[in-house]
Amino acid sequence: MKTISSFLLGVTCASLVSGAAFAQSNNTNKFLASKQFGEATKYLAEDFDNIVKETINLTEIPAPPFKETERGKYFQTLLQSTGLEEVETDTVGNVMGLYKGKKHDKVLVVAAHLDTVFPAGTDVKVKIDGNKYKAPGIGDDTVSLAVMVSLIKALKASGIQTQYDILFVGNVGEEGPGNLRGTKYLFNEGKYKGKIKSFISFEPGAAGDITDAGIGSKRYKVDFNGPGGHSFGDFGIVSPAYAMADAITKFTEYPKELKNQTTYNVGIVEGGTSVNSIPFKVSMTVDMRSASADDLKQLDDYFVSILPKAVENENSKRSTRKGEISYKANIIGERPVGKTAHDTEIFKITEGVYKKYGYPLSTSASSTDSNVPMSLGIPALTLGSGIESFNAHSPEEYLVIEKEKNLKAIAANLAIVVLNAN
Ligand SMILES: [Zn+2]
Numbered sequence: 001m002k003t004i005s006s007f008l009l010g011v012t013c014a015s016l017v018s019g020a021a022f023a024q025s026n027n028t029n030k031f032l033a034s035k036q037f038g039e040a041t042k043y044l045a046e047d048f049d050n051i052v053k054e055t056i057n058l059t060e061i062p063a064p065p066f067k068e069t070e071r072g073k074y075f076q077t078l079l080q081s082t083g084l085e086e087v088e089t090d091t092v093g094n095v096m097g098l099y100k101g102k103k104h105d106k107v108l109v110v111a112a113h114l115d116t117v118f119p120a121g122t123d124v125k126v127k128i129d130g131n132k133y134k135a136p137g138i139g140d141d142t143v144s145l146a147v148m149v150s151l152i153k154a155l156k157a158s159g160i161q162t163q164y165d166i167l168f169v170g171n172v173g174e175e176g177p178g179n180l181r182g183t184k185y186l187f188n189e190g191k192y193k194g195k196i197k198s199f200i201s202f203e204p205g206a207a208g209d210i211t212d213a214g215i216g217s218k219r220y221k222v223d224f225n226g227p228g229g230h231s232f233g234d235f236g237i238v239s240p241a242y243a244m245a246d247a248i249t250k251f252t253e254y255p256k257e258l259k260n261q262t263t264y265n266v267g268i269v270e271g272g273t274s275v276n277s278i279p280f281k282v283s284m285t286v287d288m289r290s291a292s293a294d295d296l297k298q299l300d301d302y303f304v305s306i307l308p309k310a311v312e313n314e315n316s317k318r319s320t321r322k323g324e325i326s327y328k329a330n331i332i333g334e335r336p337v338g339k340t341a342h343d344t345e346i347f348k349i350t351e352g353v354y355k356k357y358g359y360p361l362s363t364s365a366s367s368t369d370s371n372v373p374m375s376l377g378i379p380a381l382t383l384g385s386g387i388e389s390f391n392a393h394s395p396e397e398y399l400v401i402e403k404e405k406n407l408k409a410i411a412a413n414l415a416i417v418v419l420n421a422n
Pocket residue numbers: 001113140141174203
């Protein structure tokens with residue numbers, strides 16, 4: 001995940017606390033003081049070495065985008081070992097199981113993603129140096145899967161009974177090319193569609209890190225095709241390279257104000273075959289992002305409108321005696337925009353628990369699995385799973401294991417999960 005912006009939150013003024021918020025805070029206090037929560041935290045401490053062990057086991061099973069199957073199979077055995085019910089892998093590869101509550105009409109989903117950004121063949125052997133555990137993908141998001149397994153076992157061991165079912169999911173497709181296909185399937189097609197009341201996604205990070213807004217994006221690969229020819233012999237005919245250059249220039253001249261964290265990028269330009277050939281094909285990939293669905297649409301509309309103009313321009317400027325320039329724009333990624341309001345139950349519970357634990361809160365906008373429910377109006381947050389990692393998406397990625405600090409954060413997250421299922 002990539003953080004775009006963050007804000008430190010102030011302390012709520014006591015005089016503004018409403019009756020509902022008071023009841024909320026009362027529930028939180030009651031649960032944190034309960035015998036069962038005490039037992040759950042004790043279990044987490046005893047199980048901590050397993051979190052580290054399973055983080056290593058999972059990390060060493062490669063899970064490149066679209067190749068999460070092997071890791072998914074292992075994760076399924078871990079879910080089965082916790083005693084969850086209805087453990088299964090769905091059509092797209094999401095691995096999940098139910099922690100049964102008293103009511104079954106609605107479900108809280110708690111997820112961490114199976115996929116990493118690293119291609120097949122990457123060395124994923126974990127190297128340990130003191131309390132640093134280094135391997136590509138170990139933090140984002142593998143450690144959260146292991147934390148989730150321990151959290152489920154702690155719930156089971158302490159016999160905590162929730163009001164609603166909790167669906168624990170190791171989902172596919174969070175990273176770039178995956179295009180959130182795991183969560184999209186879960187919310188739009190899967191068997192829990194329409195039943196999900198709220199959603200928590202864990203990513204590596206400290207307790208208190210809250211992603212409450214989803215940056216949307218739209219991505220294209222655009223191919224420009226032409227007749228091609230000899231650079232000398234066919235000089236004067238149309239070239240797809242010039243059409244693409246024109247399109248890129250027009251794109252950078254977007255006439256509207258770029259507000260609400262709206263950005264654009266031409267990431268890959270490629271094509272042609274040799275220095276003395278007029279290319280017959282060139283292409284580019286383009287990324288547009290925004291925290292506003294409207295602003296993203298306006299930028300997208302503008303981009304789509306300049307492509308035929310750039311092509312027309314080239315066809316009128318140079319000779320089309322050997323053929324014309326054409327283009328094809330393929331959408332290669334689309335992530336919806338969303339936000340979870342601070343007066344929602346999920347935010348109030350999360351804020352309340354973190355504050356009780358004394359964690360400074362910071363909220364940020366990012367592109368995560370929570371984008372999908374947020375865009376559908378389903379309350380969702382992405383939270384730090386309690387173990388911090390560094391150099392995400394780089395071969396130098398590492399985790400820092402600090403048992404006491406990690407356990408405190410994981411316990412806080414367990415309370416957030418339970419309170420959101422009540
Ligand atoms: Zn991630």
